[in-house]
Amino acid sequence: MKTWIALSLTLLSSLSLAATKTYSDKEFADASRDFLFSDFGSINQHSLASNSNSIPKQVAMTALVMEGRRKGWIGEYSQDYKAVLARFGFYTPSVVLNAPVSMKADFKSLPMGMTEREIEMGLGIRITAVNITCAVCHAGHLYDEKGQATSQAWMGLPNTSINMEGYSQALYQGMRIISNNMSGTFRLMTNMFPEMTFKERTVYKLAVFPRVKKAVRNMEDLYKQAVPFSNGGPGLTNGVAALKMQLGMLDMSKVQPEFGFTSIPSLGDRYLRTSLLWDGVYASPKMDRNHEKSSWNDEDENFINAVAALFTIPTMGQSTDGALANIPRVQKALSVVFNKYEAPAYPGEIDIEKATRGSVVFENNCTKCHGTYEWQGQRPKLVSYPNRMVSQENMGTDPLRWQAVTDKFAEQFNKSSLAKAAIIVKANGYIAPILNSLWATAPYLHNGSVPTLWHMLHPEQRPTKFMVGGHNLDLEKVGVKLVLNETTGVWEYPSDVKPFSQPVVYDTTKPGLSNAGHTRPFAKLSEDEKSDLLEYLKLL
Structure with a gap:
């Protein structure tokens, strides 16, 4: 008879490896507030003037409403x-x-992952602009015992539904509407934001709207997006x-064949990395990038955090100097x-007997790349991580x-001031990922091309479109x-699933989205071994 044990949050919660530092409640609250709400200085005249990620709030939200009305979303x-933002994975x-508990999270004005701040433009002119925060990608949903998404968020989990491609295209289309009907849009904006002063309305009408029209005309002339x-998709x-x-x-003159898509990882045990991103592209000038680690120190933390500060350039539109200046705050x-991060417990039941057998399968087949875990009755703890680069020849993934x-990009980057960080x-391949919080990070592989761990273990049955x-x-x-639509061949959500954002069909035949590779470890496993391994992976 099977022994099924429902493992509670209390039983399974365990601190990440080497999380020996202690922090006061105030330090934790301040850090969490920055993680959830801070723009880290990216809302400024530079990002606004460069038509970058910072956008005047009233214009952006009005544009989304206009596009939402046109498409029938609202x-x-x-x-x-x-409600429009929710379609693209922004949620409250x-x-x-x-x-x-001491940190009050206020999401009344904007959903989680967005923030606003006033910018002083000179001559007493101030504009409220919006931008994204760390939480837009790195605060994900939790699920209940039936596998249904809850309204609870967890800092450090990936937001596997955030669709920056859909969001940016909706903004673009909304801006087109504004540029073609500026007077009507202005009336809507003043109705949406009645708190705007006469001075603010004048600035938007005489300065901001004409700038929007010019930017839209430029985008239409070049690439119509x-x-x-x-950016890929959800x-x-x-x-x-x-x-x-x-x-x-x-090259900004036309659409570029840039298909380097990556899925968003969990942030657990990040300090065991000697390089960052799926291919380990960012390395510390002072660190050997391919060596095994079983602990971390302040130098390791400083390196990882400095690279994270550089991420505010592509994600938030921060300037180079601004990103470097904000490294201490980041x-x-x-x-x-990161040190306080705990992986959430798998919400379903776990067969401990199967998981125990699965731990042996993992030890014999997975530790060489994904690290060594200790398991003494609670959650397995990562005690050693190899930072192993797996070549394209051996991995076979996209x-x-x-x-x-x-080579040109690497050379230019390494000659710039960013090489200080x-x-x-x-x-020539990818670093095998850390598996912290694995159950909550689907879909899998570096480009999110495999919808479930079961499909990872059964490469021949991976869906082409889902x-x-x-x-x-899916708790099993x-x-x-997903269920297969026999007519279209697309794996779709079951009829009783009400998605909390707009689903998009992932097509693995498209550039950068292939679901090939990572097949060798599973070829020699029996079905029982695969089933046991899957049960163990729920614990990580």
Whole structure:
């Protein structure tokens, strides 16, 4: 008879490896507040003037409402811009469950992952602009015992439904509406934001709206979309292309074949990395990038956090100087959040007997790349991580992400001031990922091309096309809950699933989205061994 044990949050919660530092409640609250709400100085005249990620709030939200009305996403007279944002994975949680109780999370004006701040433009003119925060990608949904998404968020989990491609395209289309009907849009904006002063309304009418029209005309002339590359879709980013654009290394005259898509990881045990991103492209000038680690120190933390500060350039539109200047603040916030991170417990039941057998399968087949775990009755703890680079020849996964880092890009980056924080090292494959919080990070592989862990273990049955975004959790296969539509051949959500964001069909035949590779470890496993391994992976 099977022994099924429902493991509670209390039983399974365990601190990440080497999290020996202690922090006061105030330090944790301050760090969490920065993680959730801070723009880290990226809302400024530079990012606003460069038509970058910072956008005047009233213009952005009005544009989304206009596009939402046109597409029928909201009612003909609705002004609910948060409902439009929700389609793209921005959501308003009831609680951030692992944030300190003393920190009040206010999401009344904007959903989690967005923030606003006033910019002083000179001559007494101030504009309120919006931008994204760390939480837009790194605060994900939790699920209940039935696999249904809850309203609870967890800092450090990936937001696997955030669709920056859809969001940017909706903004672009909304801006087109504004440029073609500026007087009507202005009336809507003043109705949506009645608190605007006469001076603010005048600035928008005489200065901001004409600038929007000019920017839209430029985009229409060049590539008829927000930026000259794709961000992929739900749960994906295209950080290399975005960084190239921000640093002036991307041809802006036409759409570029940049397909270096990556999925968003969990932030658990990050300090065991000697390099960052799936291909380990960012390395410390002072650190051997391919060596095994079983602990971390302040130098390790400073390196990882400095690279994270550089990420504000492609994600938030921060200037190079601004990113470097904000390294101390980013380091202070992330050191606390990363060290305090605990992986949430798998919400379903776990067969401990099977998981125990699965731990042996994992030890014999997976530790060489993914690290060694100790398991003494609670959650397995990562005690050693190899930082192993797996070559393209051995892995066989889609190569377009690591190939996006060209020799020219690496050379220019390493000659810039950014090399003070990290250097770029070209790869020929990918670093096997840390598996912290694995159950909550579907879909899998570096480009999110495999919907469940079961499909990872059964490469020959990986779907070619499947829905992603706003999914329920499949408690058996562990990942996106899907059923096959026999007519279309697309794996879709079951009829009883109500997605919390707009699903998009992931097509693995498209550039950068292949689901090939990572097959050798499973070829020699029996079905029983695969089933046992899957049960163990639920614990990580």
